[in-house]
Amino acid sequence: MKKTTSDPRSNDLIAALWDTEEHSWLPQLEAIDMPLGEVLFDSGDTLKYVYFPTTAVISLMYVLESGATAETAVVGHEGVVGISLFMGGESALNSAEVRIAGNGYRLKADTLMEEFQRCGAVQHLLLRYTQALLAQMSQTAVCNRHHTVDQQLCRFLLQSLDRLQGNEIAMTQELIANSLGVRREGVTAAATGLQKAGLIRYARGQISVLDREGLEERSCECYAVVRDKYEEVLSGTVDDAVCPLKADAPAAQR
Amino acid sequence: MKKTTSDPRSNDLIAALWDTEEHSWLPQLEAIDMPLGEVLFDSGDTLKYVYFPTTAVISLMYVLESGATAETAVVGHEGVVGISLFMGGESALNSAEVRIAGNGYRLKADTLMEEFQRCGAVQHLLLRYTQALLAQMSQTAVCNRHHTVDQQLCRFLLQSLDRLQGNEIAMTQELIANSLGVRREGVTAAATGLQKAGLIRYARGQISVLDREGLEERSCECYAVVRDKYEEVLSGTVDDAVCPLKADAPAAQR
DNA sequence: TGCGTTATGTGTGGTGGCGTACAGACAGGC
DNA sequence: GCCTGTCTGTACGCCACCACACATAACGCA
Structure with missing residues (x-):
């Protein structure tokens, strides 16, 4: 690890978790290239990895039967691709495609799940991020209708x-x-x-x-609305992000 | 409590959790009327309750600055309204409005959060449901564009x-x-x-x-796609829904 | 240098949905 | 019964976007 683009902390989510006590998984991050047009996974695929872009930008695309396409959300250094994994879906909702070439990191699905299920900072942050992604998708729906x-x-x-x-x-x-x-x-x-x-x-x-x-x-207003939502949701400090029950009860309990 | 519509189990999520060991919160469900047009909460509100419709149908609506509206998702007896709460957002993304009058149950935000943070069946099921809701929103986006x-x-x-x-x-x-x-x-x-x-x-x-x-x-295909996704995501038995860590550590996901 | 490929600009006609305006039709209250 | 508010049907002009068809321009490579 040397400079900005090859530092995992170029990804905001990773950066936010870097100094928590639960970071045994961080060394397992695997730096990867994300060339333009690469498909990280297709709709319906079982996820083997989740992806943390740093300089790359990923589109979550939906492809209709007719072949028509539309982006439902976009993910860059602020986020993670592959949320279906920890949300408990068997398969991916959308395909994920590299829209701007760059770099990123990936993490084995198993590894992420273990951390997620500790019910601690990792889980909390990922859920907050998912909330922002939801906002983006819902805004996209409205935007497609009216703008x-x-x-x-x-x-x-x-x-x-x-x-x-x-x-x-x-x-x-x-x-x-x-x-x-x-x-x-x-x-x-x-x-x-x-x-x-x-x-x-x-x-x-x-x-x-x-x-x-x-x-x-x-x-249209959609840009500012989504940007603000991301700020609101991801600005929460990692301290906030720790599961409240964790203090008095063992972290991974029932 | 007497018949079908006044049985909390008319809501699929509640029904799925009815026989788990974690049901101390179930008696705290509060039966409510949902008259046509009632606004459960507005975009930006802090949530005091989550709502489990039984016979009512709720629209998650987005209202643009121009006053134009669009539904981003719909929730009935299969789901719950107010996911922002456990997803960790401070405020609701959309407003929630009763589109078809009927009945439902509500649960205090605190109560739900306590259960959610146990990292058990409740959490798992709610996340799976959220995944389905995400699918619905993303499909709505595409549908608005192309159909x-x-x-x-x-x-x-x-x-x-x-x-x-x-x-x-x-x-x-x-x-x-x-x-x-x-x-x-x-x-x-x-x-x-x-x-x-x-x-x-x-x-x-x-x-x-x-x-x-x-x-x-x-x-359009959107109907079937979303319906199937709901089935996939919510058909998982409650046994599946129990946090793998609960049994003992390494049982981690599939 | 020349040629194919890729990227962009333009033009014509058709259609889906919008904004506005208004007319009939039914329901419920008085 | 009548009246009023709500719900539904219809019409006209307009605009955004589509489908298709080509023209032009730059780049990349032989």
Whole structure:
């Protein structure tokens, strides 16, 4: 372990748990590459690992029978991919696909489950994170119903930006279209608009965000709502995160 | 307590936990009426209770700044309202509104939390249920993106039907429109179509489903996907639901 | 240098749903 | 009986987005 991107603590959840007493599992984190387009798992798969992105960004995608797709949530360094595991589902709800190449860590399913079932800080934090993910999915549902492609593109860019360093996003319009569940041409139109308004610059899969505030204004409320929810849910200190019963009763009890 | 609707076991989650050793909290369930339109809590509220519907049906609604609404999930006798509580959020994500009048039970937040934190059957079952709810929300997101009002109305009616006895649904088109997040006229058009096709009969807030299978065919895949997920997740026996650590340590998950 | 591949811009016509407006139809209260 | 509020049906113009079809432009590699 040397620098930021190869430090597990680049993932916020891992960072939050780094100094708790329950960290025997931390050395078992396995650094991995997450190349663009890689599918971590498909809908219905049994999970062998959970994934903690650091520089990569992962889409939770749903694929309809018709082949149409839509992203239901996005996960970056603030989160973890594979919550179905500890939520007790036999199989994954969505497929998870790398949308922005980068790095991350994975942890064996067994290892995570052992920690989760101690009913301590790990469990508490993961559940809080799941709560935020729920908020994101529910907001996505509403956003898909009521907001225009233009607004959603702004939201999408902002959500991506928050999970990256700098203000460059490497992503084609085609890929964005698949994520938003709209046609590529629709994204072209919206992106052209943003470019003309001077908010972004676009060049063959490279987007430079020139005016973040402008994007925020043009975006629908969904961006801010979800961001705030993440802050609320994940800002709880790890002290808070310790299971209240743990003090007086043995941690792993019944 | 006398008959079916006034037996807490009319709620599937309660029924599943009825015979476990951890049932000291069951007598604390408080029977309540859930009249049409009642708001159990609003988005952002701190939860004082969780609610177990029996005959009532509850919508988890999101209200946008513009005033537009959309349902993100629906809960009936198969579930519980107020998951934010045990997921560790300070406040509710959505508002919860009674969409079909009926009965249910409520439980004090503190009481539920105590049981949840025992890390036993209660926790396991609630998490599995939350997983199903997540599936529903994510499916709603995709459905809102890709499916027509016509398809969604079918899904909506089927989901309502599953939570009721008989084949009568008491609901105005206005209310359905608010749930689906579309105009009332859109619902009128779709409902007229269903009526002409002989699938339903409509009369001033009373819908009779005449051909359930027809509705299923006309519905989008979302209905079946979510239904199956609920079955998968909630069919796990309560034995499965007991925390593996409880028996003794290494029994950890499958 | 040239050619295929990938990424983006544009155009035309069709459709689903929206906003608005209004008309009939039924129910319940007086 | 009548009246009023609620519920449902219909119509018109509009816009966002779709499906399909092409044109253009940049890059990457032989």
